[in-house]
Amino acid sequence: MSRYWSDVVRSLTPYVPGEQPRIANLVKLNTNENPYPPSPKVLEAIRLETGSALRLYPDPDSERLKEAIARYHGLGKNNVFVGNGSDEVLAHVFCALFRHEKPLLFPDITYSFYPVYAQLYGIDFETVPLDDRFQIRIEDYGRPNGGIIFPNPNAPTGCLLDLRNIEMLLSKNTDSVVAIDEAYIDFGGKSAIELIGKYDNLLVIQTLSKSRSLAGLRVGFAIGHPGLVEALERVKNSFNSYPLDRLAICGAVAAFEDQEYFETTRKMVIESREKLKEGLEKLGFYVLPSSANFLFVRHPAREASSIAAMLREEGIIVRHFRLPRIEEFLRISVGTDEECNALVSSLGKLL
């Protein structure tokens, strides 16, 4: 078939997401999904929308959802962009705001989708090494660039950069967009959304996939100055008029209206994370401090890939990245206490 391929397609190295095996009773700790179901109010809202309304196209602008997100964050609707998962939002950010002469900057260890988007859109990039404790050093970003992006907390390390550092970066980097991918912010950090009014080059991207248990619904959003949002709208309206379907819009609105459920489940994940960290440290693992819903861990004596393979035999899957500097690490999503206990007891036997 490949003789029909365009040169662009030939040159691509697509992103490979963590596997979604169809095996029953798996302890699935490999893709940072929330172990708890979505809010019952979300499921009810989706049920109510499931009917003859599906005959009609959804609102191309997802107005209700933009209003709900704007209200939640105390901002205007024109500060909000929504997309089919934050991955799609990120793709539009790369196309709309990062295609410049100067290179895009992001950490050497980070979300592995960034280089994929850069390649797709022909964006030149430079990676900036994390320090030897796997922390982002903002001093290292003080060079000419066409944009800066990193997750906060970073993935797959879980390490958080505080707002003071982010503000320092913003005050120095005023000629290009700084995009902060806050997929995991609800599990332990303070959002940079509060700085939006002060910096017109700051864009914050969030998702409902992790802290709101809706990875299957595909809803993400970006918050920033209306000028940045307009750039994203221009790309979106040149690509897909209806990125969010009717069920996604209704479900996502309901998720923002059920604050209590969000707080409860978020706290449960944070508590389980701390218990899991303790359990793994007792087994001799080195565990990076995490502000996310996963832990990044290394065992001093056993190879990460062989631990992952052994766990798999036990029906537990975790994520291993065959990448420089982190080959000896495993990324383990925080499950329910029961799942975490199953992991720790399997590891206790295997090691």
Ligand SMILES: *Cc1c(COP(=O)(O)O)cnc(C)c1O
């Ligand atoms: C999970 C994740 C995303 C993607 O989230 P979706 O909204 O499900 O597309 C984006 N960025 C980072 C760093 C993530 O870990």
